Amino acid sequence: MAFSIDASSAFLLPSQLRCLAQAVRDAGQHDESRWIEWKATLPLGTGQARVHLVKHILGLANRAPDVAARWAGGFGYVVVGVSPGEVRGVASIDHNDLEQDLKPFLGPDLMWNAEYIELDGKDVLIVVVDPPKRGDPIHYLHKALPHPKGNGVVHAEHVVFVRRNARTVKAEAGDWRMLQERFAATQNRLDVEIITLQQQIDGYLRSVYSEAIAARLEESCEELINPRYGASQGDAPLMNISADLAARTRGDYVTDVDNYLRNLEDFLERRLLEEFVQxxxxxxxxxxxxxxxxxxxxxxxxxxxxxxxxxxxxxxxDDDLLNASAPLRPHPYGASAQHHALNVLRACRERVEKLYLPDASAPLPQPRYGTSVQHLARHALRALHERTDEFLGSTGGGQKLDxxxxxxxxxxxxxxxxxxxxxxxxxxxxxxxxxxxxxxxxxxxxxxxxxxxxxxxxxxxxxxxxxxxxxxxxxxxxxxxxxxxxxxxx
The missing domain is CATH 2.60.40 (Immunoglobulin-like)
Incomplete structure (x- = not known):
């Protein structure tokens, strides 16, 4: 069976590395390539594993950059614990122990990292070798590799390995020429890097915000369902809206509360999202x-x-959303028309004065002696509409804050x-x-x-x-x- 996996991009995440291991398990016996080497199993931490890993890591690091870039973004992979048709796994050892075991032989300039993934209930080791680049030094064996059985050395110090098709071999004349040309590119080599100084990044846990919103909604619901004001019998209507409120039933009031809570939930979700992003x-x-x-x-x-x-x-x-006010609470059930008119006036003043308009930022005029509450409330509403229309017109039609x-x-x-x-x-x-x-x-x-x-x-x-x-x-x-x-x- 062919080695069927899309190698047009790198395998970096645990889920992607697991897919790579699965592809090895389902591959044919002769599907190894320039960019991947696999082994059924190895006793990690031993001389046998050290010889195998060091040799193939060096070979993958000494590839030509343009050739390496054809597969997996230039990265190279050594997979241990899985081979075509079987998953034998490995007895995992600590990442630091593995690094300390291999680094003396690989040297400080070669960049690689090791990851364990689970496949068919067993641990599989995948060593990821960074892509070769123009200007890279020639990677060689920094220390002689002892024979696993203790009889002399397997490979002498300074030996250079390269990856040729599906094999890792010692460099020959043509390989040396390629490696020297690669290193010579350092004279005009781009030498930049992207780093970050932050130690971590905050995750967005929706359940935490949902709990906070639910608690706020429950608190608001309890406050609103129990009316704070009793019905007043002697107040005369001051505005047309007052007559509508006087005819409102408790069912109408509950509907108003439901609508308010829905608007409040939407506002809180957007507001908390913006505060998190800030x-x-x-x-x-x-x-x-x-x-x-x-x-x-x-x-x-x-x-x-x-x-x-x-x-x-x-x-x-969105600074507009951060400065926006929560939706207006519904008019309390049973409140007097005069009380409602005063609430409308107060809300209008607060909303208008929060709109930052350099040419229309003055507060509403104070009421004159003898001005009725009805007249002042209507004046406040008219001013609010005028300033809101002007504000929306200056922003090109007024986008919804969403x-x-x-x-x-x-x-x-x-x-x-x-x-x-x-x-x-x-x-x-x-x-x-x-x-x-x-x-x-x-x-x-x-x-x-x-x-x-x-x-x-x-x-x-x-x-x-x-x-x-x-x-x-x-x-x-x-x-x-x-x-x-x-x-x-x-």
């Missing part, structure tokens, strides 16, 4: 670094975000965001970098869905980046992971 710790703050001693012109950056939880880009914080959290494509401040499968792709405007310069990229508001299932939570955000410049050769790429903080309350 927190710097909920978004992604990236820093661009020029590691070299020469300037780079028109450097373009692309960042891909992936997580086991759903990712949303909500756009910029923040979108699932927009597939938005752009602001030098940043373009697109949905990409289950993740997001960020494209930044080109920048010029002086030698050793550090630049902060635009802050990216982000919603990382913390809940992925019953009792399961998203624990990390994977940030993969690539960079290319007009004044330098090649493309640089890398990745890092940010822990996702799970909130337990607001």
């Amino acid at each position: 927190r710097k710790s909920s978004g992604l703050s990236l820093v661009l670094v020029n590691r070299g001693d020469r300037p780079f012109r028109d450097v373009r950056f692309t960042v891909t975000l992936q997580a086991s939880g759903k990712l949303h880009y909500p756009g910029l914080v 923040p979108k959290i699932d927009s597939p494509r938005e752009q602001f401040g030098g940043l373009e965001v697109r949905e990409c499968g289950n993740g997001l792709t960020l494209e930044f405007d080109p920048v010029d970098l002086r030698p050793r310069e550090t630049q902060k990229l635009p802050h990216v508001p982000l919603l990382v869905g913390a809940e992925i299932g019953e009792g399961e939570f998203c624990d990390e955000l994977t940030v993969a980046w690539s960079a290319a410049g007009l004044s330098a050769n090649g493309q640089q790429c890398g990745l890092f992971k940010l822990p996702v903080a799970i909130p337990d309350s607001l």
